[in-house]
Amino acid sequence: MDVVTLGESMVVFTPTSDGFMRNASQFTKKIGGAESNVAVGLARLGHKVGWISKLGNDEFGKAVLASLKGENVDISQVIFDSEAPTGIYFKEPRRQNSTRVYYYRKGSAASKLSPTDLNHDYLSKAKYLHITGITPALSESCKETVFEAIRLAKENGSTIVFDPNLRTKLWDEETARDTLLKMAKEADIVLPGIAEGEFLFGESDPHKLGQLFLAQGAKVVVLKMGAEGAYFSTEKESALIPGFPVKQVVDPVGAGDGFAAGFLSGLLDGLELGKAVERANAVGALVTMVNGDVDGLPERDEVEQLLNKNSEDVVR
Template sequence: MDVVTIGESMVVFTPTSDGFMRNATQFTKKIGGAESNVAIGLARLGHQAGWISKLGDDEFGKAILASLKGENVDVSNVTFDKQAPTGIYFKEPRRQNNMRVYYYRKGSAASKLTPSDLDNGYLSKAKYLHITGITPALSDSCKETIFEAIKLAKSNGSTIVFDPNLRTKLWDEKTARATLLEIAAEADIILPGVAEGEFLFGESDPLKLGQLFLNHGASVVVMKMGAEGAYYFTEKESALIPGFPVKQVVDPVGAGDGFAAGFLSGLIDGLELSKAVERANAVGALVTMVNGDVDGLPERDEVEQVISKNGEDVVR
């Protein structure tokens, strides 16, 4: 197994019309969730990805499981909960480049994850453990589960990749900051945005933030800079890898997950860091051009074409 990730996937409803959701009469139904997005992204790029979660024993849960199976994601460690529902969230496309998101996930099946749901034999097969700051925010038991997964990954020699993925609506700032910093100290690779770095360290300069994350324990830091691209930092080197400009962003949700999938793909393929970040930038850009969290996740030939043409196909 190349990567195992742990987290919640939800059903996503989006109005077919822009503007206030209160006026919407029709919605599309899709799926989304940071960790399952990454797993799907990796599978489309030709890698083996496993996803650990709980789903409600309901039609939405069954739809999510079928979708992940159809994407060739390993779901052998996903279970159903008969007492709790599958989470839901709504996207509200107010106007161009203005997307609001509303979550209905409190008490969801995924929030019932516990350390006993982890199979060390399964985790030990993974070269990389991918985690985000969303899962520990769902409940105390989810937080315990993530720290147990980190402990097991370390004992197995797996590389821990952490995307802070800050969600201030899910928990109070003090708890969020303390927990994310604790996870960051355990991670080998961190994929923050500047806003997340500022939240954690009170610093907005990406160069200073890169060093702060390294000092905190990471061996590699990749700082996402949106359309500008991304910096990577190690103790020996750092550089800004330019992004691929997109003429019109259709849906920005999921771009960071695509970035993570692209970067992990590069690592799995043994690329040097600069090339892995370049692949991440290309995947993230392609995701923004399509509606839906996972719909824009590309296959390998699309990514290679964009990179070889220096982003021409993305700009259009």
């Protein structure tokens, strides 16, 4: 298995009209969740990826499972819970480049994840363990599960990739900061945004943030900077890798997950760090051009077309 990730996936409802959701009468139904988005992104790029979670034994849970199975994500470690529902959330596209998100996930099946739900043999086969700061915010048992997965990954020699994915609505700032810093200390690779770095360290300079995360114990830090691109840091080198221009951002939700999938894909293909970050930037840009968390996640040929076009433009 190339990558294993764990976390909550939900059913996403989006009004078919812009403006206040209170006035909407029709909605589209799709699937979304940071970790499963990364899983789908990697699968579309040709990698073997597994997703660990719990779903309600309901129609929404069955929809999530069918969707991920159809994307060639391994769902053998997903557990159905008959006593808790599948989480849902709503997107409210207010204006161009402005989308509000409302979560209804308290008491969801995924929030019932516990360390006993982890299959040690399954995790031992993963080259990379991908985790986010969302899962430990769902419940105390979810937090314990994430740290147990980290322990097992270290025991098995897997590389730990951590995306803070800060969600301030899910927990208080002190607990969030303390937990995310503990996760950063355990991770080999950290993929924060500038705002998350500022939340954790009170610093917004990319180079300084990179050094701060490295001092925590990470070997590689890649700071996502939106349209500007991404800034990577190691003990030996650091550089800004420019982003790809997007004429119109249709839906920004999920771009960071696409970035993570693109970066991991580059590492799995043996690319040097700068090229892996470039692939991450390309995938993130492509995601923003399409509505839906996973709908814009590209296949390999689309990414290569964008990368080749960018290379030709540079040459000219």
